[in-house]
Amino acid sequence: MKNLESKKRYVLPGDVITTAPLRLRANVTLEGKRILSTAIGLSDVSYDSVRVIPLSGIYLPKVDDLVIGMIKYIHGNSWFADINSCYEGMLLAKDVFGRGSNATLGEMKASLDKSDLILARIANSDRTREPLLSISGQNLGKIDSGELVKISPTKIPRLIGKHGSMIQTIESSTNATITIGQNGLIVVSSDETNGLLKALAAIRMVEEQAHLADLTDKVKKMLGLNGV
Amino acid sequence: MGGREANVVLLDENGIRSDGRKVNETRKVTIKTGVLKNADGSAYIEFGGNKILAGVFGPRDVHPKHMSNPDTGILRVRYHMEPFSVTERKKPAPSRREIEISKVIKEALEPAVMLEQFPRTAVDVFLEVLQADGGTRCAALDAASVALADAGIPMRDLVCACASGKAADTLILDVNNEEDQAGQADMPIGYMPNLGQITLLQLDGVLTPDEFKKCVEIGIDGCKQVYEIQKNSLREKYFSSGDNN
Numbered sequence A: 001m002k003n004l005e006s007k008k009r010y011v012l013p014g015d016v017i018t019t020a021p022l023r024l025r026a027n028v029t030l031e032g033k034r035i036l037s038t039a040i041g042l043s044d045v046s047y048d049s050v051r052v053i054p055l056s057g058i059y060l061p062k063v064d065d066l067v068i069g070m071i072k073y074i075h076g077n078s079w080f081a082d083i084n085s086c087y088e089g090m091l092l093a094k095d096v097f098g099r100g101s102n103a104t105l106g107e108m109k110a111s112l113d114k115s116d117l118i119l120a121r122i123a124n125s126d127r128t129r130e131p132l133l134s135i136s137g138q139n140l141g142k143i144d145s146g147e148l149v150k151i152s153p154t155k156i157p158r159l160i161g162k163h164g165s166m167i168q169t170i171e172s173s174t175n176a177t178i179t180i181g182q183n184g185l186i187v188v189s190s191d192e193t194n195g196l197l198k199a200l201a202a203i204r205m206v207e208e209q210a211h212l213a214d215l216t217d218k219v220k221k222m223l224g225l226n227g228v
Numbered sequence B: 001m002g003g004r005e006a007n008v009v010l011l012d013e014n015g016i017r018s019d020g021r022k023v024n025e026t027r028k029v030t031i032k033t034g035v036l037k038n039a040d041g042s043a044y045i046e047f048g049g050n051k052i053l054a055g056v057f058g059p060r061d062v063h064p065k066h067m068s069n070p071d072t073g074i075l076r077v078r079y080h081m082e083p084f085s086v087t088e089r090k091k092p093a094p095s096r097r098e099i100e101i102s103k104v105i106k107e108a109l110e111p112a113v114m115l116e117q118f119p120r121t122a123v124d125v126f127l128e129v130l131q132a133d134g135g136t137r138c139a140a141l142d143a144a145s146v147a148l149a150d151a152g153i154p155m156r157d158l159v160c161a162c163a164s165g166k167a168a169d170t171l172i173l174d175v176n177n178e179e180d181q182a183g184q185a186d187m188p189i190g191y192m193p194n195l196g197q198i199t200l201l202q203l204d205g206v207l208t209p210d211e212f213k214k215c216v217e218i219g220i221d222g223c224k225q226v227y228e229i230q231k232n233s234l235r236e237k238y239f240s241s242g243d244n245n
Helices: A093-097 A105-111 A153-160 A162-174 A193-208 A215-222 B096-109 B136-150 B177-182 B209-238
Strands: A009-011 A016-018 A028-031 A034-037 A041-045 A049-054 A066-075 A078-082 A088-092 A117-126 A129-134 A141-143 A147-150 A177-180 A185-189 B029-033 B041-047 B050-061 B074-081 B121-131 B160-167 B170-173 B185-192 B197-201
Touching: A016 A041, A016 A049, A028 A049, A049 A153, A066 A088, A066 A105, A066 A185, A088 A093, A088 A117, A093 A105, A147 A193, A153 A162, A153 A177, A153 A193, A162 A177, A162 A193, A162 A215, A185 A193, A193 A215, B029 B136, B029 B209, B041 B136, B050 B136, B074 B096, B074 B136, B096 B121, B096 B136, B096 B197, B121 B136, B136 B160, B136 B185, B136 B209, B160 B177, B160 B209, B170 B209, B185 B209, B197 B209
Parallel strands: A088 A129, B074 B121
Antiparallel strands: A009 A041, A016 A034, A028 A034, A041 A049, A066 A078, A066 A117, A078 A088, A117 A129, A117 A141, A147 A185, A177 A185, B029 B041, B041 B050, B050 B121, B160 B170, B160 B185, B185 B197
16 A cells, blocks of 8 residues: 555545545535544645545536547437436537527437537536536547447546646546546547557556556556656 | 344354344445456345345436536435345345435435536446345445445545444344344444544434443444455455456
8 A cells, every 4th residue: 555645644534534624625624623524535735724535436527528428319499418427418500500590409419419429528517417518629629430338437647647647647648539538437539459459458557556656657657658 | 124033143151143243243245346347346245144235327418407406516326135145035126225325325426425526427337145044234334335435436534334233131233133133222333433423324223212222332343344355345446456347
């Protein structure tokens, strides 16, 4: 067992992280004067706040997150996509065809049909309704090719790495293009089979060892990169 | 429950119980986390002769839709005994007892889970008793709590449970099947150790007010022992090096 940083500690639900009066961030709760963890993960106490980086859990949509979704059905003027969450993503027809357009079902199907993959941004998300998706923006929209991989959404920050270091390492050494959705869905595309398989193996490795330190080095070693 | 057979020796002159335990000793407890691949969270517990599997799904869509709550997520628990879990075949349909235990386990877990973060969703807990040996509700609650944590459901605390009771005029910890049948009282307790709150308290039998207080204390001690095993099981899956799936 190795801690990532001295301030980071493995915690379980109910574990007391600190009794200091700090700001509560993710996955913690205040009981009296004690700050308790509400998830399995790593506690991260900074000078003014405290949070727990979870090691398990589902994806909860947050505004401006990039997600990969699979269209499940069309209802009324909207597509509904599976975004690997407890809620379905809703993509309005006006987002694709423009405001005021009255798209028919056929036109909607021609644009995006059932089981199509999309890269979308969460445009709006609140407690009262399904999260709203948007595909207007650079690189957003239908994903035409690639291998879809599903990992735990809690491991996504680890796969990206500090300032994108991990994902850049994998992409540059395998010549694969990796599109990451914050919701745990990833599309890997590459012209070379070898590169594709290597990238997939690297992603699996990150998922399995997300809680361990020196992961970038381990992935580099696995990918056969020198100078580690 | 509640049968009073006088000819069973529940406690000998040395204070040793029918299965060789001391009065304040629990049965052997082992918990394994993440045993089911298709469930979001799972656990398997062996609590003495009890063998119970717990699987958790969710948060997910609520069906039927009218059960959903726009303010919070809902928790649904199904406790079920397999037909082969007891010596004589049990009919697989849910019995009155199973429906009651499902309800008390649900209510014992509710103070711990923070489902207000997931409005309009449901978390389903399935508890399958593969082998029963007295105290299944406590063992099932222990497994359910670990499985919920494994599924990543936000929880204020783990819920641990253990029964205490009275047999042969002595207060005992972790009542087994024999003591449950022939003893004088059985008191299952669910407890959140970090918050110091009791989430389940039932009593079948007769205790004096003093005995009652003592019995609760003994039960909580047992819960704390189980809590350590729950923690170790979760740590083994999540924090040990190497494969964690």
